[in-house]
Amino acid sequence: MEAKVSEILQRYEPEQSSIIAILQDIQEAYGYLPREILAQVAEELNIPLSRVLSLATFFRAFSLKPKGKHPIHVCMGTACHVRGAQLVLEKFERELGIKTGETSEDLSFSLDAVRCVGCCGLAPVVMAGEEVHGKVSQMKVPGIIKKYKK
Ligand code: FES
Secondary structure (H helix, E strand, C coil), rough: HHHHHHHHHCCCCCCCCHHHHHHHHHHHHHHHCCCHHHHHHHHHHCHHHHHHHHHHCCCCCCCCCCCCCCCEEEEECCHHCCHHHHHHHHHHHHHHCCCCCCCCCCCCCEEECCCCCCCCCCCCEEEEEEECCCCCCHHHHHHHHHHHCC
16 A cells, blocks of 8 residues: 555555545545545545445546646636636637546646635636636637646
8 A cells, every 4th residue: 555545544544434535635635535534534544446436436636637737727617607607618618628627638738617715806717736827818818828838
């Protein structure tokens, strides 16, 4: 077992009720939930792998696929939606050549739609990693991508 996983497992009681906290720590450590790691956790906690997988897919915060080095989150909250966030999201899909929820093949970008990120005055809002881009139009999308594509 990888040292990182056993270190995470040691933080919690080896019981089924610890599973969500463990999954959160794994997601944070790896950026997603690698399947082979989930299998180890299932064995360690004596839970069927199918149960662990269903929890991992149930919660939106978890991802079973690796995320890109630059995660792009397009806000689809009401304020952003009425100001054209859908068009911005579709422009990102076309420019990156991936669908919402996917990661580019070279793992440089992933694209997700999210709920209100809390700065509606800047709508439509796009988060690139921790960086906030406000008043984003379709025309601004290539420039945002270019900024991170190095
Ligand atoms: S709705 Fe997009 S920031 Fe609030």
